[in-house]
Amino acid sequence: MSSNLTPQDAEPLPDNPSGRISFGMILRALFRDVIVLMSVIFLIVLIFSATFAEVVAPFDPLLPNIFANRLPPMSYATALDGTENLHMLGTDALGRDILSRLIYGARASIFVALVSVFVSGILGTCLGIIAGYYGGLVEATIMRAVDAFMAVPSLLIALFVLFIIGGGLVNMVLIFALVRWVVYARLARGIALTLKEAPFVEAARAIGASDFRIMYRYILCNMLSPLMVLATLEVALLVLAEAGLSFLGFGLLPPEPSWGLMISRGREYMRDAWWMITFPGLAIFLTTLSFNLLAGWIRAISDPTQRWRWLK
Amino acid sequence: MTRVLDIRDLHVKFSTPGGSIHAVKGVNCHVDAGECLGIVGESGSGKSQTFRAAVGLLGHNGIAEGEIKFLGQDMFNLTPAQLNKIRGNDVAMIFQDPLTSLTPGMRVCDQMKEVLQVHKGIRGGEADRICLDWLERVRINDAKRRLQQYPFELSGGMRQRIMIALAMLCNPSLLIADEPTTALDVTIQAEILDIMAELRRSNNTSIVLITHDMGVVARMCDRVQVMYRGNYVEEGSVKDIFANPTQEYTRMLLDSMPKLDQPRSLEPLIDIAGERPLLETKDIRVSFDLPGNLFSRHNSFNAVDGISFKLRRGETLGVVGESGSGKSTLARAILKLVPTSDGVVSWLGTNMSSFDKGEIRKLRENLQVIFQDPLASLNPSMTIGDAIAEPLKIFKPDMSKSDRQDKVKATLQRVGLTANFADRYPHELSGGQNQRVGIARAIIAKPKLVICDEAVSALDVSVQAQVLRLLRGLQEEFGLSFIFISHDLSVVRDVSHRTLVMYLGRVVEMADTDDLFNNPTHPYTKQLISAVPIPDPEVESRRQRIRLQGELTSPSDPTAHLRFLPSKIQQNQLDYKPRLVEISPNHMVAQHDSIESLMRD
Numbered sequence: 021m022s023s024n025l026t027p028q029d030a031e032p033l034p035d036n037p038s039g040r041i042s043f044g045m046i047l048r049a050l051f052r053d054v055i056v057l058m059s060v061i062f063l064i065v066l067i068f069s070a071t072f073a074e075v076v077a078p079f080d081p082l083l084p085n086i087f088a089n090r091l092p093p094m095s096y097a098t099a100l101d102g103t104e105n106l107h108m109l110g111t112d113a114l115g116r117d118i119l120s121r122l123i124y125g126a127r128a129s130i131f132v133a134l135v136s137v138f139v140s141g142i143l144g145t146c147l148g149i150i151a152g153y154y155g156g157l158v159e160a161t162i163m164r165a166v167d168a169f170m171a172v173p174s175l176l177i178a179l180f181v182l183f184i185i186g187g188g189l190v191n192m193v194l195i196f197a198l199v200r201w202v203v204y205a206r207l208a209r210g211i212a213l214t215l216k217e218a219p220f221v222e223a224a225r226a227i228g229a230s231d232f233r234i235m236y237r238y239i240l241c242n243m244l245s246p247l248m249v250l251a252t253l254e255v256a257l258l259v260l261a262e263a264g265l266s267f268l269g270f271g272l273l274p275p276e277p278s279w280g281l282m283i284s285r286g287r288e289y290m291r292d293a294w295w296m297i298t299f300p301g302l303a304i305f306l307t308t309l310s311f312n313l314l315a316g317w318i319r320a321i322s323d324p325t326q327r328w329r330w331l332k
Numbered sequence: 333m334t335r336v337l338d339i340r341d342l343h344v345k346f347s348t349p350g351g352s353i354h355a356v357k358g359v360n361c362h363v364d365a366g367e368c369l370g371i372v373g374e375s376g377s378g379k380s381q382t383f384r385a386a387v388g389l390l391g392h393n394g395i396a397e398g399e400i401k402f403l404g405q406d407m408f409n410l411t412p413a414q415l416n417k418i419r420g421n422d423v424a425m426i427f428q429d430p431l432t433s434l435t436p437g438m439r440v441c442d443q444m445k446e447v448l449q450v451h452k453g454i455r456g457g458e459a460d461r462i463c464l465d466w467l468e469r470v471r472i473n474d475a476k477r478r479l480q481q482y483p484f485e486l487s488g489g490m491r492q493r494i495m496i497a498l499a500m501l502c503n504p505s506l507l508i509a510d511e512p513t514t515a516l517d518v519t520i521q522a523e524i525l526d527i528m529a530e531l532r533r534s535n536n537t538s539i540v541l542i543t544h545d546m547g548v549v550a551r552m553c554d555r556v557q558v559m560y561r562g563n564y565v566e567e568g569s570v571k572d573i574f575a576n577p578t579q580e581y582t583r584m585l586l587d588s589m590p591k592l593d594q595p596r597s598l599e600p601l602i603d604i605a606g607e608r609p610l611l612e613t614k615d616i617r618v619s620f621d622l623p624g625n626l627f628s629r630h631n632s633f634n635a636v637d638g639i640s641f642k643l644r645r646g647e648t649l650g651v652v653g654e655s656g657s658g659k660s661t662l663a664r665a666i667l668k669l670v671p672t673s674d675g676v677v678s679w680l681g682t683n684m685s686s687f688d689k690g691e692i693r694k695l696r697e698n699l700q701v702i703f704q705d706p707l708a709s710l711n712p713s714m715t716i717g718d719a720i721a722e723p724l725k726i727f728k729p730d731m732s733k734s735d736r737q738d739k740v741k742a743t744l745q746r747v748g749l750t751a752n753f754a755d756r757y758p759h760e761l762s763g764g765q766n767q768r769v770g771i772a773r774a775i776i777a778k779p780k781l782v783i784c785d786e787a788v789s790a791l792d793v794s795v796q797a798q799v800l801r802l803l804r805g806l807q808e809e810f811g812l813s814f815i816f817i818s819h820d821l822s823v824v825r826d827v828s829h830r831t832l833v834m835y836l837g838r839v840v841e842m843a844d845t846d847d848l849f850n851n852p853t854h855p856y857t858k859q860l861i862s863a864v865p866i867p868d869p870e871v872e873s874r875r876q877r878i879r880l881q882g883e884l885t886s887p888s889d890p891t892a893h894l895r896f897l898p899s900k901i902q903q904n905q906l907d908y909k910p911r912l913v914e915i916s917p918n919h920m921v922a923q924h925d926s927i928e929s930l931m932r933d
Contacts (some may be wrong), residue, residue: 228697
């Protein structure tokens with residue numbers, strides 16, 4: 021009996037291509053799904069124009085023109101310096117260009133949403149994994165804190181704190197990170213509890229892997245897919261929250277452009293100038309919808325056992 | 333002789349997102365009244381799908397073509413309502429996992445009575461009487477009480493008996509049993525097979541027995557069809573197939589099975605005088621707390637209850653036992669994955685309990701493990717290459733990346749895989765390939781001891797044979813020691829130098845493997861060995877089976893450890909624990925009453 025095995029002894033390598041995925045494969049999968057593709061294009065355009073607002077926006081968003089107030093979309097107005105300007109989405113009550121204000125307003129919305137999701141996601145995931153993995157007193161402490169945060173409506177806390185310390189970009193990011201980490205902590209703890217008992221984690225312990233290594237390579241790496249979905253949904257939620265807080269006057273302060281503020285100002289003119297609240301409302305709606313659609317797609321594509329259905 | 337089932341040129345295809353899969357490719361087979369047809373094949377051979385198609389139970393994406401006649405009716409022309417009338421009435425099925433095939437939220441009696449009501453219109457007291465009668469016929473003890481219980485309250489063996497009773501309620505002419513005993517322990521398997529054979533005799537029911545186990549076929553069947561990748565490769569009477577297989581594949585299947593009745597090829601271990609044992613355990617115990625109530629808080633039972641053995645360098649110690657015997661807990665205790673509550677485990681003479689966390693981690697470099705489920709024990713988000721490299725990253729952090737990759741490639745080749753497997757993920761590989769990956773991961777850091785916890789149980793016989801050969805080769809090459817844990821006695825006999833038989837956390841017999849299998853002394857060992865089916869119909873028909881009273885008792889039963897020493901129960905010495913007695917050099921046997929007094933009448 022031969023003691024050595026030849027490769028022919030085993031079954032052949034499956035030729036179903038997967039292994040590591042390339043950027044090109046993701047692109048091809050994206051092009052097959054038209055709705056997600058449109059959302060992605062919308063988000064790219066949005067982020068690009070927000071980043072390069074100075075170049076993209078046709079006018080200064082803060083420049084009023086009192087003689088050209090409440091102009092409907094696609095109307096021309098003579099500026100103070102005498103040039104003829106096309107206001108594609110019309111102007112607001114002070115004669116400021118709505119398109120330019122939307123582009124600058126995207127900055128606030130996207131910045132606040134992305135940065136707060138990033139900060140709260142990292143904080144919540146770390147605490148959740150630690151709670152789930154170690155259990156006992158550590159878990160009890162962290163999870164009771166989570167329960168306490170969950171028990172109070174997060175927007176209410178945000179309102180209260182922003183009322184005391186004042187609005188503004190940085191304060192909003194801080195407050196969102198503080199109230200939203202709990203959702204990641206809950207999810208991460210739940211998954212960590214299941215994965216902790218998985219045979220491959222026991223195998224890792226038997227190999228001699230340290231606690232940190234197990235938490236990072238064996239637990240965190242296997243929950244990235246649901247975490248990414250949650251984070252994407254949270255971005256959508258925070259865009260809404262930012263708009264809401266600004267609408268109520270606790271977020272950005274006028275005259276800074278923000279979608280929520282624009283709706284709040286436009287509300288007074290709803291009867292005779294529909295465009296003043298329709299376009300910022302549409303911007304919020306499309307952004308939220310795009311992030312939601314993207315979240316569903318990410319879930320499908322980031323699971324190594326499922327992704328072959330989309331990548332071919 | 334009437335023909336019960338006639339299948340002609342059956343094709344089964346499945347449409348999947350990856351394209352169409354041709355699972356069964358033009359199969360012909362028939363079942364006559366009162367005969368037992370064995371369908372043998374490895375996983376993915378299409379043996380189950382053939383008969384699922386025959387009774388119209390294919391998955392929603394399956395398409396069947398061909399001709400299937402059951403008692404003269406064309407099964408493909410029947411409406412779903414007509415099929416439902418036939419299923420459960422004229423043809424019944426039993427599946428591998430009796431827990432998932434019984435409805436969890438329904439009491440046993442309700443499930444059984446439903447069948448009677450639907451097919452025969454029998455209800456009330458008459459139905460109760462029939463149900464009770466059938467439960468008694470499948471030899472369930474305490475049948476009246478079982479009728480009122482839910483499936484989760486019953487053991488695997490009892491559930492399978494209930495499945496059989498359920499299937500037989502309407503006296504079907506055909507019983508299709510799909511791996512009915514694969515999930516059961518050997519002694520229970522023997523009981524279930526006996527019941528099925530008896531039913532066949534008394535009711536003239538035809539049986540189709542789908543299995544991967546040649547031993548079961550040899551014990552039960554008249555005729556065999558061997559299936560491979562959707563085709564029948566060979567058909568014939570049991571005697572012919574076992575005596576003169578004409579096809580290469582059949583011969584390979586028969587050769588792959590380790591056989592209890594044939595000599596084995598294992599080099600005896602040369603004793604080096606004065607050498608310290610690699611691993612020594614003295615009286616180790618592992619106890620688990622049971623959830624108590626307000627009044628009894630500290631309820632615990634010993635999953636491992638005082639086990640001592642020595643393991644030498646290059647030796648393989650086989651550990652056999654049925655489910656619940658504590659063999660896996662023993663492995664986890666040695667690996668320090670569960671804490672021991674008592675006793676000493678020493679590694680090369682040093683007591684391991686004195687080690688701190690860092691020293692234990694260092695020890696793991698020499699002490700590796702291979703688990704039962706190859707896919708579940710690999711991280712799904714790590715490539716094969718990364719998984720195998722893990723021990724190197726942990727124990728040799730200064731190793732350069734290219735050295736590590738070279739080592740991974742060499743190890744992959746050593747276990748019979750090619751280097752291009754390194755970029756793949758575990759879910760893309762077959763069970764056998766994944767188990768090779770598990771082995772590669774265990775041996776890459778050159779350990780001294782590898783614990784194999786049911787390492788080949790989930791694999792097909794041909795793959796199992798390859799993996800066993802690989803393990804033995806590694807032992808010769810590196811002087812590895814193994815602790816080989818399995819419920820499969822023939823496999824343990826094939827690879828072990830010494831064998832230890834466990835029952836409810838205690839050793840009942842421990843001896844050199846040849847000694848143990850040639851002269852089993854403890855009644856439990858005798859029962860186990862006699863329950864293993866031998867893949868040879870000649871030998872099978874001549875064998876005398878040993879049946880002991882009772883089944884595996886629950887560990888929480890206070891007299892469970894005295895099952896083989898009931899005289900102490902009669903003397904009311906309930907705390908007495910059977911001691912190990914050395915009956916000949918190196919052959920230890922737990923105290924027991926005479927086997928005649930324990931036999932079932």
